[in-house]
Amino acid sequence: xxxxxxxxxxxxxxxxxxxxxxxxxxxxxxxxxxxxxxxxxxxxxxxxxxxxxxxxxxxxxxxxxxxxxxxxxxxxxxxxxxxxxxxxxxxxxxxxxxxxxxxxxxxxxxxxxxxxxxxxxxxxxxxxxxxxxxxxxxxxxxxxxxxxxxxxxxxxxxxxxxxxxxxxxxxxxxxxxxxxxxxxxxxxxxxxxxxxxxxxxxxxxxxxxxxxxxxxxxxxxxxxxxxxxxxxxxxxxxxxxxxxxxxxxxxxxxxxxxxxxxxxxxxxxxxxxxxxxxxxxxxxxxxxxxxxxxxxxxxxxxxxxxxxxxxxxxxxxxxxxxxxxxxxxxxxxxxxxxxxxxxxxxxxxxxxxxxxxxxxxxxxxxxxxxxxxxxxxxxxxxxxxxxxxxxxxxxxxxxxxxxxxxxxxxxxxxxxxxxxxxxxxxxxxxxxxxxxxxxxxxxxxxxxxxxxxxxxxxxxxxxxxxxxxxxxxxxxxxxxxxxxxxxxxxxxxxxx
Numbered sequence: 001x002x003x004x005x006x007x008x009x010x011x012x013x014x015x016x017x018x019x020x021x022x023x024x025x026x027x028x029x030x031x032x033x034x035x036x037x038x039x040x041x042x043x044x045x046x047x048x049x050x051x052x053x054x055x056x057x058x059x060x061x062x063x064x065x066x067x068x069x070x071x072x073x074x075x076x077x078x079x080x081x082x083x084x085x086x087x088x089x090x091x092x093x094x095x096x097x098x099x100x101x102x103x104x105x106x107x108x109x110x111x112x113x114x115x116x117x118x119x120x121x122x123x124x125x126x127x128x129x130x131x132x133x134x135x136x137x138x139x140x141x142x143x144x145x146x147x148x149x150x151x152x153x154x155x156x157x158x159x160x161x162x163x164x165x166x167x168x169x170x171x172x173x174x175x176x177x178x179x180x181x182x183x184x185x186x187x188x189x190x191x192x193x194x195x196x197x198x199x200x201x202x203x204x205x206x207x208x209x210x211x212x213x214x215x216x217x218x219x220x221x222x223x224x225x226x227x228x229x230x231x232x233x234x235x236x237x238x239x240x241x242x243x244x245x246x247x248x249x250x251x252x253x254x255x256x257x258x259x260x261x262x263x264x265x266x267x268x269x270x271x272x273x274x275x276x277x278x279x280x281x282x283x284x285x286x287x288x289x290x291x292x293x294x295x296x297x298x299x300x301x302x303x304x305x306x307x308x309x310x311x312x313x314x315x316x317x318x319x320x321x322x323x324x325x326x327x328x329x330x331x332x333x334x335x336x337x338x339x340x341x342x343x344x345x346x347x348x349x350x351x352x353x354x355x356x357x358x359x360x361x362x363x364x365x366x367x368x369x370x371x372x373x374x375x376x377x378x379x380x381x382x383x384x385x386x387x388x389x390x391x392x393x394x395x396x397x398x399x400x401x402x403x404x405x406x407x408x409x410x411x412x413x414x415x416x417x418x419x420x421x422x423x424x425x426x427x428x429x430x431x432x433x434x435x436x437x438x439x440x441x442x443x444x445x446x447x448x449x450x451x452x453x454x455x456x457x458x459x460x461x462x463x464x465x466x467x468x469x470x471x472x473x474x475x476x477x478x479x480x481x482x483x484x485x486x487x488x489x490x491x492x493x494x495x496x
Contacts, residue, residue, distance in 0.1 A: 006051050007064050007080040007131045010090060011124050014044040014097065018120030021113050030112040034105060037116035041101045044123060045094040055087055057476045060483050062133060062197075070137070074187075076194050079134040083483075084476035085261055085331055086130040089254055092338045093130070095462075096250045097123040099455050100243040103346055106451065107242065107353055108156065115156055118148040119243060126251055130258060135183045135194040139176075142219075142259075145252060146172055149244065157239040164232075164239035171232040175219035182215040186267070199267045200487065209271035216264045217279070223256030226279075226316060227286040230309045237305035238358070242349030245301065249308050250342035254334045257315045261331075261484065265319070269488040276320040283320070284413045286313030291420030295427070300348045300358045303428055304341060307384060310417055311337050311396075317414055318399040322488060326402025327481045332473060333395025336383070336466060340392055343380040343459040347373070350452055351432070354445055360431050364438030369445040374433045376448075376456045381429045383463045385422040391466035 017040025024033040055063060062081030070078040082090065100119055108115045125148070128141030146169055154165035183194070185208070190198050204212070222229045233253075237245050265272045287310055294306035311333065318330025350373060351366070352358055367374040383390035386397075396417065403411035437443045448456065466473055 005066065006047060007066055007082065007127075009047040010044060010051070010094065010127045011080075011131065013047060013124070014040055014094075014120040014127070015124035017041070017044070018117040018124070021117040021120065025111075025113040027112070030109075033113035033116055034101075037120060038098075038101050038105075040120050041094075041098045041123065044120075044127075045098050048091050048094045048127075051082065051087055052091060052476075055082075055084070055476060057084065058479060060479055065133075067133075070134070074136075074194070075192050076136045077134050078137060079195065080131045081133045082131050084478070084480035085484075086258070087476055088331065088335050088473060089130045089251075089258060090127050092254075092335055093123055093126045093251045096247060096338060096342055099342070099346075099458060100246050102451060103246070103349065103455050104241070104243045107349075111155065115152070115241075115243075118152050119247065122148040122152075122247060126255070129255055133196050135186065135196055135199065135263075137194075138196070138262075139180060139183060142179075142255065143173075143176055145255065149248065149252065152244040152247075153236055153240045156241040157244070159239075160235070161239045164235040167232045168236045171222050171229065172219075175222040175229070178215035179219040182212040185212065196262070196267070202267070204268070206270055206274075209268040210274065213264055213268045213271040213275055216259065216268070217275075220256040220259035220264065221282070223259065224253060224312050224316060225256065225309060226282050226313070227290060227309070228282075230286070230290070233309060234302050234305040237308075237345075238299060238301050242345060242352070245345040245349075246342040249304075249345060250338035253308060253312055254338065257312070257319065257330065257334055260316065260319050261327075265484060265488050272320070272488060273322065276322065279316055279320045280410060283313040283317040284410065286310055287317070287414055287417050288420070291417055291424070294424040295420065297424070298360055300351075300360055300428060300432070301345070302358075303360075303424060304344045304348065307344075307421065307424065308337065308341050310420070311341070311384075314396055314399050314414065314417065317410065318395075318402060321399075321402050321406040321410065322485060323402045323405050324478075324481055324485060325398050325405070327485065328474060328477050329395045329398025329400075329402055331395075331477055331481070332391075332398060332466075332470065335473060336391035336395050336463075339459055339462045339466065340380055340383045340390075343376075343456060343463070344384060346452075346455060346459070347377045347380060350448060350456075355441055360428055362438075363432040363442060365435050365442055366433045366445065368437050369443060370447045372453065373448045373456075376453075376460055377429065377433060379460050379463060381425045383467070384425045386418045389464070389467045391463045391470075393467060394470045 065081040132138035297303035383392035
């Protein structure tokens with residue numbers, strides 16, 4: 001296939017592999033289901049690499065564009081294309097899917113095929129969100145991501161999985177319904193087009209922009225999630241199986257930030273600037289207040305979940321301060337958070353698989369029995385605290401530098417995350433890992449096996465690579481971010 005079909009391959013290879021896996025749903029076919037899933041996930045990741053290798057970082061507009069009629073009577077097209085922003089998120093999504101499949105290889109013993117297929121479907125749908133240039137296609141993929149995650153939490157989750165799954169589904173669906181209303185308005189305002197590129201050039205009255213912005217914001221704020229619509233996230237994380245928590249934190253939260261970048265800012269530039277102060281206020285509350293909430297958690301998963309809310313506050317802050325450093329920092333932070341939060345949830349999963357407890361008080365002295373695991377866990381804890389040399393530092397530093405240009409107090413409040421992040425992360429790490437062996441159960445722990453080391457080792461390499469040499473991640477963003485900022489300032493986005 002030519003490079004023009006790479007995006008379709010990235011979307012449909014995981015989905016078709018998921019369909020094939022469902023035909024292996026009998027328990028006796030579980031080994032074959034695992035192998036087919038891994039092959040589909042790896043192939044799905046492999047086909048995304050030519051996107052990066054053939055991407056022209058100096059070109060404006062969207063690349064690898066595909067467009068075919070889909071619903072001709074309503075002028076709906078199967079229209080795909082990516083810029084530097086969506087490229088990194090597609091790579092992150094496909095990479096994470098491979099790791100989640102490997103991580104669940106031995107852990108999941110019931111309904112193996114359905115579990116694996118759900119992650120393949122989720123991977124394809126999210127690549128669809130990141131590459132859709134038709135508004136209705138975007139909405140279909142955006143909503144489709146809810147179904148596999150709802151099933152993952154509701155079937156393989158903890159004791160309160162049904163409550164957590166319903167809360168997750170209802171929060172995200174309710175926000176998205178207003179987005180559909182806004183898209184229908186834009187369809188009529190553009191005289192019958194669902195093309196996002198047409199919407200970017202659409203002269204909308206300010207009052208309409210504000211209303212549409214608020215409709216979009218409700219959907220995207222829930223996904224991020226922003227304070228105060230974040231309360232579904234801790235419940236979902238605590239009840240989700242490890243793989244579900246990893247994908248939820250590493251990828252699904254990024255759909256909200258991506259929605260702001262792909263829809264809210266370019267379609268509604270005047271409203272985005274007018275309401276930026278409101279979004280920044282909510283972002284800073286998330287950074288400071290939710291950081292304090294994380295400090296008092298006794299459940300490791302819940303602590304990391306609240307940490308995600310705080311760190312994602314950096315993302316929305318960086319987006320809405322409207323300068324290149326802040327916006328590029330926000331996108332780098334999204335990628336870094338995908339590596340770090342995914343790794344932390346995997347670390348908790350390693351401990352939970354052995355002791356079946358997430359309570360910090362049930363551990364202590366783990367380094368004495370699991371030294372390799374303790375070393376990797378330390379790396380991810382330091383990255384979560386923003387240690388220089390790790391990926392966690394790069395995005396936060398860029399956002400803070402951008403915030404200084406916008407307003408010193410934005411930067412001062414945002415920088416408190418470096419203090420709170422170090423406090424709650426190191427407090428958890430100290431109590432779980434250091435000290436004397438707390439009890440006989442900890443004393444009987446076995447260090448990570450080769451499969452667990454492979455997953456955590458790959459994430460550790462990604463965290464260090466991005467922290468030490470972030471330029472390969474940043475260079476693909478420059479033109480896309482500058483074009484977006486130019487459009488927000490002048491109302492004209494360069495398109496192919």
